[in-house]
Each structure stands twice: as C-alpha cells, then as structure tokens.
Amino acid sequence: MRRDDRDDPFDEFFRELERMMNDVMGPEGDVHIEQGGGGSRGTDMHLDVHETDDQLRVVADVPGVDKDDIDLKCDGTVLTIEAAGTHRDYDDQITLPARVDEHSANATYNNGVLEVTFDRAEDPSDISLN
Structure with missing residues (x-):
C-alpha cells in the first residue's frame, strides 16, 4: 500500500x-x-561525509524536527542519529570512514540541516619491542 x-x-x-x-x-x-517519510520509523536521511587531514564532518538532512528532538551518539567509529518530528522519525547509524575523537564533537542544526564535526583520532602509537 x-x-x-x-x-x-x-x-x-x-x-x-x-x-x-x-x-x-x-x-x-x-x-x-x-x-x-510518511510517518514511518527509521526514514533514511540524505547525508554527506567530508574528510580533511585532521577533521571529519557529517552533514545530514533532517527536516521537520526540532533541535531538542535530535539525539546524537558516537563511539569513535559509528555516529548514531535519532530524531523525532511530527511527521517523520529518523534512526540512522553511520559508520565513519576514519576513527574520530568523539569528545571533540561539535554539532549545529539550522533549517533542517544537521552538521556534526569531529577531530580525527590520533593514530595509534607503534610499540617498540626491547
């Protein structure tokens, strides 16, 4: 239907x-x-991931929700976006192309566009064998 x-x-x-x-x-x-859309749970959202040498930026279209109804979580490799509006709900997990420092996250939401910026995580250190 x-x-x-x-x-x-x-x-x-x-x-x-x-x-x-x-x-x-x-x-x-x-x-x-x-x-x-149409009130279905987990509507796929359009998103782009932009990388630089020291940052990673995720830009997602999340129209029709209030800023206070957006919940973001990141474990360093996966960004979870949950948002509930009057007509649409979003529930997406994005596997990031590089490991990020989740504590460096900065998020803005303006006119239905969510932007989340992370610093890239430090490369793992090599351990020398003695």
Missing part, C-alpha cells in the same frame, strides 16, 4: 521512474520505489 503522495512535489517523477524501471524489467519483475 502506498502512502498518500498528493502533497509530494516529486510524486510524478517517482511514478515515471517506477514506470520506466518496470518497462526495463519486463513482465518478470515489478519495481516499486518507496519514498521516505
């Missing part, structure tokens, strides 16, 4: 994409593209 997409400006685009995929797959396959 599809959610009500009457207010979705991309509904026509997704219907056409679904039709084209069904044409490609032929009668053997049936493709149905589910869009995020």
